[in-house]
Structures are given as structure tokens and as C-alpha cells.
Amino acid sequence: MKPPPFDYRAPRTLDEALADLAEGGKVLAGGQSLIPLLNMRLAAPDRLVDINGVAGLDALEVTAAGVRVGALARHAAVERSDEAAAVQPLLRQALRHVAHPVIRNRGTVVGSLAHADPAAELPAVLALLDGHVEAASAAGRRTIAAADFFTGPLEPALEPGELAVAAFFPALPPQTGTAFAEVARRHGDYALVGVAAMVALDDDLRVRAARAAxxxxxxxxxxxxxxxxxxxxxxxxPPGAADWSAAAAYAAERVDPDGDIHAGADYRRHLAGVLTGRALAEAARNALPGGS
Structure with missing residues (x-):
């Protein structure tokens, strides 16, 4: 299958890219979601703005506050970064479940967020951590909180002409652990259900906070x-020995999934409960002093 005709732009600077986007078009970064959509004629933009030649957008900045991922930072680069994993381990934990290595070598973290697929791992990670996306346009820049960024399936809160230039994943507080669990028909397929979990312990090693996305x-x-x-x-x-069955049941009661050809709604609801218990238990172990 071949994509429909389009005008191709390859800017060399961010200002040039923003000027091209101001005239309309779709952004091409990793292309692992966009190219299949084009080839299947599910998307037909008049213009593609290829940002791969824009210097500086592949930056991966790790500080005590968190991890800032540039628009061209590949999944594999973020996954391999020990510095990023030390500050925010949930990134590596989730990225290991993203598709296959060959796709992670090309796909981008920010591109996955901007695609806003509710079956993708990274939107759930950003939402759980209360991170944000940095957007730029010819009119200026703004920061969009994760809670406001995902407005619907494949619908990010980006205005026409805006480019998601980076995403920020906050660091973990002390005595906080994370974990990621999912079930897919085959490894690398979209998950039937996936759970990102975070557990914080107090000084007595008892559960102080627990969340899941x-x-x-x-x-x-x-x-x-x-x-x-x-x-x-x-x-x-005793400290560090919580029973997560109540949390698992709570989650199963509050998710409202749809069924499809891959899994029924009841099965997805059951999976949500089972995976919640597993992910919370692992996150709590990781929160303990010397946790893995």
C-alpha cells in the first residue's frame, strides 16, 4: 500500500519547523505510528514536516527534579539511559513493553505521547507521574499538564501549528517505588490491559500513598x-507486607473497558484487578530500602 500524495518539508531549525507547521501539516519524527496510517490511507495530510534534521531535539536531560525528553529522543535511548532510570525508573520499566526493539530504535517518546493512543504505555506513565508536555508554535511556548494533554483517543491537546518539543517526567520522592505490568496476546502487541503503579512508604515502611494508571x-x-x-x-x-487484594478489587470495580475482537470487557476488567495487585506489590518492594 502507498500513502496519498503530500508536500514534504525537512526544516533544519526549530523556527523553520514551526513556520512550516503554521501553514498546516503533520509532524514526522519516528514515524512508527504515522507511516502505517498513511500507507493504509487512514491519514491524508497535505504536508509532512520532517523534524529529524532539527538540531537539539534529541536531548535527554536528567536532573534531580526529573527527566526531560526531547522530541527526537528515541525509545531505545531513553530505555538504555542508566541516569534516567535512576531518577525515574518507571520509564525503563514501561519502555521494555513498547513494541519490539527495532521499533524502539526509531520511535520517539514524545511522538508516542503526541499520538495519544489510549493503548500505549507512555501516556499512562506521564499521567501517573503528573508530568507535562512542552509545546511550541510560531506564537510562543506553553506547558500542558498530563491531566489536560490527553483529551480523547488519538486526540492530544495540541493546537494547529504546535509541536510537542519535549516531555517532563518528575523524579520519584524518597521511599517511593514504581512498577509496570501488562498482558498482550503476543509480546510487542498492544496490551489488552496495562498498569503503571506507584507506591510511597512512610518512615515506618507502611503504605503512605498508592496510585495506578x-x-x-x-x-x-x-x-x-x-x-x-x-x-x-x-x-x-508488618511493615512492607501489605495485602493488595482490596486495591485490586477496587480497581476492577472502577474500570469500564470496552470489549473487542481481542478481549471482552469482563476479561479486561478481571485483568485490571489482577495486574493492579501485581504492580502494586512490585512497586512496594521497589520502595523498600535496597529495593530492586
Missing amino acids: YLSVADTPLVLDLAEPAAQGQAGR
């Missing part, structure tokens, strides 16, 4: 606060 169960990443059912599972148990 879900993919493939709603039109946008779904984030649930699980602190209350997690506290029920901690009651009467």
Missing part, C-alpha cells in the same frame, strides 16, 4: 488513587 481500559489514560484500599491491606500486617 491504566491503558486499554478507557479513551484516555485512567488514573486511580488507591491509597484507601491499600491502607486496608496494610492494617494489622
